Amino acid sequence: MTMTSKRNTPIFTNGIVAEHVLLKNGYYKTVFIAPQVAQTAKPGQFVMLSKWNIKELFLKRPFSFYEIEPETGRFSLLYKKVGKGTAVLSESKPGEQVELIGPLGNGFILPEKVKNIAVVARGIGVAPLLPLIRKVKSENRGIYSFLSASSKELLFANELVEAVSLNTYYTTDDGSKGLPGNVTMFLEDLLREDPEAIDVVYTCGSKRLARHIGELQQRYHFQAYISLEERMGCGIGACKGCVVETSHGYQRVCKEGPVFRLEEVVLNA
Numbered sequence: 181m182t183m184t185s186k187r188n189t190p191i192f193t194n195g196i197v198a199e200h201v202l203l204k205n206g207y208y209k210t211v212f213i214a215p216q217v218a219q220t221a222k223p224g225q226f227v228m229l230s231k232w233n234i235k236e237l238f239l240k241r242p243f244s245f246y247e248i249e250p251e252t253g254r255f256s257l258l259y260k261k262v263g264k265g266t267a268v269l270s271e272s273k274p275g276e277q278v279e280l281i282g283p284l285g286n287g288f289i290l291p292e293k294v295k296n297i298a299v300v301a302r303g304i305g306v307a308p309l310l311p312l313i314r315k316v317k318s319e320n321r322g323i324y325s326f327l328s329a330s331s332k333e334l335l336f337a338n339e340l341v342e343a344v345s346l347n348t349y350y351t352t353d354d355g356s357k358g359l360p361g362n363v364t365m366f367l368e369d370l371l372r373e374d375p376e377a378i379d380v381v382y383t384c385g386s387k388r389l390a391r392h393i394g395e396l397q398q399r400y401h402f403q404a405y406i407s408l409e410e411r412m413g414c415g416i417g418a419c420k421g422c423v424v425e426t427s428h429g430y431q432r433v434c435k436e437g438p439v440f441r442l443e444e445v446v447l448n449a
């Protein structure tokens with residue numbers, strides 16, 4: 181089956197907090213029951229979320245789907261507490277209600293003929309890639325994973341990822357897992373050995389990693405996609421607050437993205 185970027189109509193709905201877990205200091209996973217959203221969500225898409233009774237969350241905040249369970253009508257988010265909105269979310273309790281708009285954005289494209297993919301992520305940047313990894317695995321295609329973080333404590337879902345990957349490569353800035361350095365050096369080694377080992381590379385978040393992938397792409401000609409994060413006002417294409425510069429003009433991350441072809445994005449912006 182091929183994943184396409186065909187959009188589903190976003191739904192304005194309520195969700196109920198089903199589970200809430202502190203994973204590591206400042207990092208949380210919250211599971212929501214919202215069947216209409218979970219049943220149509222695709223890897224790489226996101227939701228806008230708010231708790232309307234709390235004024236700090238008046239503007240909804242965007243979060244990528246981390247786990248999608250259409251059968252149970254649930255999805256989860258993996259997030260870092262960075263400001264007022266995520267602080268409120270980090271105190272969620274089972275049974276609480278949230279307001280949602282989703283699924284939003286275009287999601288990852290997985291071309292039909294692809295045999296092996298690579299995912300390249302730093303820290304919590306793995307979150308949007310996990311549903312894609314699961315999808316690729318369920319279609320019996322191969323996954324090479326390249327994970328980095330400042331320290332091994334800030335690697336997320338790496339055991340899950342490792343369990344379904346042909347190989348998982350690590351770098352950490354402090355050397356606590358894998359080697360210090362840039363994780364794309366392993367991608368380069370793999371491609372040097374077998375230039376056709378990987379058909380598509382997916383990444384999220386880190387523009388530094390994305391620039392290295394872009395350099396490798398010019399040499400090895402694989403397809404590459406990046407999921408971008410920008411501050412968002414509306415999440416539905418109306419406010420133009422989330423634009424990024426691309427090779428064909430400014431594009432809205434919430435509407436034309438968040439997934440873009442890597443070579444389209446102006447990465448030094």
Ligand SMILES: Cc1cc2nc3c(=O)[nH]c(=O)nc-3n(C[C@H](O)[C@H](O)[C@H](O)COP(=O)(O)OP(=O)(O)OC[C@H]3O[C@@H](n4cnc5c(N)ncnc54)[C@H](O)[C@@H]3O)c2cc1C
Binds near residue numbers: 241242261263265408
């Ligand atoms: C499509 C998309 C998917 C996302 N998925 C996730 C996810 O899965 N997990 C996760 O932890 N975060 C994710 N984010 C980022 C998340 O939306 C922000 O961390 C959140 O909105 C911060 O809200 P806040 O009220 O806590 O922080 P604020 O008080 O609004 O801001 C606190 C700090 O965070 C910075 N910040 C806020 N929003 C963003 C943003 N969008 N990008 C970069 N910096 C920002 C601000 O500049 C400020 O320094 C995603 C963003 C987008 C656009």
Ligand code: FES
Binds near residue numbers: 413418
């Ligand atoms: S957030 Fe309003 S247009 Fe993207």
